[in-house]
Amino acid sequence: MKAKLLFMAVAISVVLSGCGSSNNSNNSSEEPAGSKNEQTQTNTSGSTNSGDDLAYEKSAEPVTLSIGFKIPDDKLINGDTNDNNVASRYFESLTNIKVVHSWEAKGDDPFKQKVNLAIASNDLPDAMVVDRNQLRKLIDNDMLEDLTDTYEKYGSKLVKDIYASTKGMALEDATSDGKLYGLPNVAIEADAPALLWVRQDWLDKLKLPAPKTIDDLEKIAQAFVEQDPDGNGKPDTVGLEGDKQVVFGQKPNPNGFDSIFSSYHAFPKNWIKDASGNIVYGSTTPENKEALAKLADWYKRGLIDKQFALYKETQEPIVANKTGLFFGPWWMPYWPLADSVTNDTKAEWKAYAVPSDAAGKFVTHMAPVTDRYIVVRKGYEHPEAAVKMLNVFTRYERRQDPNTAEVKKLDDYAAQTGVHIRNYYPFDLLLDYSDAVVKRYNDVQKALKGEVDPATFDPDTKQVYDFTVLEKENPKKNMDAWKPAKAYELGGSILANEPMEKVFSVFYGMTRTMETKWVTLEKLENETYLKIIVGDLPVSAFDDFVAQWKKLGGDQITKEVTEIVNDK
Known part of the structure; x- marks a missing residue:
């Protein structure tokens, strides 16, 4: 289930946090059907095109691109197959690049195993998606094509603008010795902070002020437990919710305690520098002990839901409206808060960037800017094929494809069958602007104030604007409108306006x-943290954990991490 939740988080972010502001320079890549874009599709290989004319140019001769493909759960119809379907045929019609599957694997772990086998046997398809560690192995063994010049020549303006939104960090992450070896995905920066979500109607009923500090959070949790905030006359509401994962460490999901730790300047599951500049594993620093002590005290006093580690599905108490206090990212209105409001239309949720640290600042860990990469095997004759495929499916994903009629066919097909077109892109790798959520929120607010014309928005931003207007006119009458309207109004506003x-x-x-050691060390960490919080171990067990972690390989791993970071 955890993998499913993580997938949902990524999917929601990618689907609903597209390409940013109305005056973003990427809009210049949009062209009407039948214009210059269509004409360049028949250009010969001897053309002198450049920029987007070259990025979207149709190859004069057919090109074959073999890939490794991750099989989705979707059920295709009309005899379509994983490598011959409405999506693959459309992208081939644009590029004259035929994608064939060297192999297929269903699920993340089987796909990873297939990639590892391809690397070990030196039998790579022409292109495939790899993770950070696989990229490093391929580079170290000189198995990849240098994409520096190919990307510069064939990369579309849209793709380059998206990479530029990371301030160069995404491409740098795929670069070694000045050479670009992969085309990275881009993480949405907004997905990393864990905000505090509060039942505002409960808070108002109990006449409690908005939370800012750890002490404020404690008082609210106690009130939600003791003062019958739902007004049903029963002692059936709980305080702060939790998850047996305790912390997520990078991109959060509902009920992690990440922000509690961050308020103590503890960053478990991240590698950080201590006060002396030494690289340390964030889960082992003394600040974690303070956070664990606070959480253990809250749990003992009943301020944290006593059942939090036992729920089969972490969202259960939220959906059932038994809690009014939990941590989660900006997109919580999509899920699980939409279910909460459906079950209780009186529910009013609000997000807060709390708790603050001792200096009054909201501190948050961030996620890696990228973690997957399209790579091309060394010696492949047409490395530009991978870049061009990224160009066309990114343009479609970001709703900037000018071929209106064909796009409508794909959209209609998806609506009628439930098949997700993105699952049949040649590569399981999506791009969006790193600051997409903040850009979209700001644009929608300007439009609501009459400062900009929403008709000038890109399709994704226009859709959020339309849903926001619909929700304001008919509150809670259309949950499809409520979800994006509230995600941006509540979560997006915090990310845009609150200093972090x-x-x-x-x-x-x-x-x-x-x-060889990490699985064991992670298990030790997760179990120790959870047991300390629920009282199965004393807080002093944290010191024993740190000593054991170092002995079981942590010291050697820290040395290796330090060497890698210092060699960059």
């Missing part, structure tokens, strides 16, 4: 010792 101290991990990869 953002802490990035200095290392996200896997070292040699981690490959």
Whole structure:
């Protein structure tokens, strides 16, 4: 289930946080059907096109691109197959690039195993998606094509603008010795902070002020437990919700305690630098002990839901409206809050960037800017094929494809069959602007104030604007409108307006010792944290955990991480 939740988080972010502002320069890539874009499709290989004319140019001769493909759960119809379907045929018609599947695998783990086997046997398809550690192995063994010049020549303006939104970090992450070896995905920056979500109607009923500090959060949790905020005369509401994962460490989901730890300047599951500048594993620093002590005290006093570690589905108490206090990212109105409001239309939720640290600042860890990459095997004759495929499916995904009639056919097909077109892109890798959520929120607010014309928006921003207007006119009457309207109104506004101290991990990869020791060390960490919180272990067990972690390989891993970071 956890993998499913993580997938949902990524999917929601990618689907609903598209390409940013109305005056973003990427809009210049839009062209009407039948214009210059269509004409360049018949250009010969000897053309002198450049920029987007070249990026979207149809190859004069057919090109074959073999890939490794992750099989989706969708059920195709009319005899379509994984490598011959409405999406693949459309992208081939645009590019004259025929994608064939060297192999297929269903699910993340089987796909990863297939990639590892391809690397070990030196039998790579022409292109495939790899993770950070696989990229490093391929580079170290000189198995990849240098894409530096190919990307510069064939990359579309849209793709380049999206990478530029990361301030160069995405491409840098795929670069070694000055050479670009992969085309990375881009994480949505807004997905990393864990905000505090509060039943505002309960808060108002009990006449409690908006929370700011750890102490405020404690008082609200106690009131929600003791003062019958739902007014049913029964002691059936709980305080702060939790998840047996305790912290997520990068991109949060509902009920993690990440922001509690961050308020103590503890960053578990991240590699950070201590006060002396030494690289340390964030789960082992003394600040974690303070956070664990606070959480253990709250749990003992009943301020944290006593059942939090036992729920089969972490969202159960939220959906059932038994809690009014939990942590989660900006997109919580999509899920699970839409279900909460459906079950109780009186429910009014609000997001807060709390708790603050001792200096009054909201501190949050951030996620890696990228973690997957399209790579091309060394020696493949047409590396531009991978870049061109990224160009066309990114343009379609970001709703900037000018071929209106064909796009409508794909949209209609998806609506009629339930098949997600993105699952049949040649590569399972999506691009969006890193600041997409904040850009969209700001644009919608300007339109609501009459400062900009919403007709000038890109399709994604226009849709959020339309849903926001619909929700304002008919509150809670259309949940399809309520979800994006509230996600941006509540979560997006916090991200756009609240100052945050953002802490990035200095290392996200896997070292040699981690490959054999990390599973054991993670299990030790997760179990220790959970047991301390629920009282199965004393807070002093944290010191024993740190000593054991170091002995079981942590010290060696820290040494390896330090060497890698210092060699950058």
